[in-house]
Amino acid sequence: MTKVLLIEDDTEITTLLKSFLERYGMEVIAYENPLSAIDSFGIESYDIVLLDLTLPQLDGLEVCRQIRKKSDIPIIISSARHDLADKVVALDYGADDYLPKPYEPRELVARIQSHIRRYAGSLAKKPSRFAIDSERMRITKDGVPIELTLAEYELLSLLIKNAQKVISRDFIANNVNAISWESSERSIDVLMSRIRHKIEENPKKPLFIRSIRGVGYKFTE
Incomplete structure (x- = not known):
């Protein structure tokens, strides 16, 4: 709809x-x-x-x-x-x-x-470099599986499915089962940092996961 x-x-x-x-x-x-x-x-x-x-x-x-x-x-x-x-x-x-x-x-x-x-x-x-295999709970980048924890898999899946959209930390807490509602913003940021280290060539200058100050994050390719 x-x-x-x-x-x-x-x-x-x-x-x-x-x-x-x-x-x-x-x-x-x-x-x-x-x-x-x-x-x-x-x-x-x-x-x-x-x-x-x-x-x-x-x-x-x-x-x-x-x-x-x-x-x-x-x-x-x-x-x-x-x-x-x-x-x-x-x-x-x-x-x-x-x-x-x-x-x-x-x-x-x-x-x-x-x-x-x-x-x-x-x-x-534009073909995506990332693919989600929901049955195997696996995400690949350029055909290569990414080693992810459950929380990392759910969060990265959420970002990819909402590509080009800005999503807030509240939205993440509401839509990632492995993250509790009580999770602090800091804990979500730490989880995001771990994902960046696994998918970005330079985590300090990310190309895929951008921080939107005062709002949240945006996944883009």
Whole structure:
């Protein structure tokens, strides 16, 4: 199911969009507060962002810029602001599309589906150096098995399955069975360091597991 992050402060529009998009098999996670939406990255996993520009506390253009620093997922700007300067800045900040309000909801669905297909296709074109064998609980890098403990296997699997997405330490604690909820941030960082020493050529300058300050980690190839 496609998971849409909707950042919109107009509750009427939010209600209408959620109802319409759900008819097309999409799950919509809506935020009125853009700061809360940004903080949700790494806790929630999304497929696409639908972003208004006129928002409380933080302008949508800045929201776009901050999201792009955290994730490569598609961002569609949906705004009543038709100023060419806004469109140029939005695209410069990393937005993938700009849809002026009002618009036909079916066009929005078509654009969402198009961007998701394009994004999935771009990820699929690049063969992964890592492969997960769930039955044997084994991960290989360039075809060579990596010696991992159970906790290391579960954590690296989680990172690979969420490649290109920023995941938080809370998300890790909730989704890695071998890590207890009470585990400190330090213990997760130590575990991550051990994995880096096993998969990185230079653990001090990691290419695959990047630390995102104040948020968590991002796996990329």
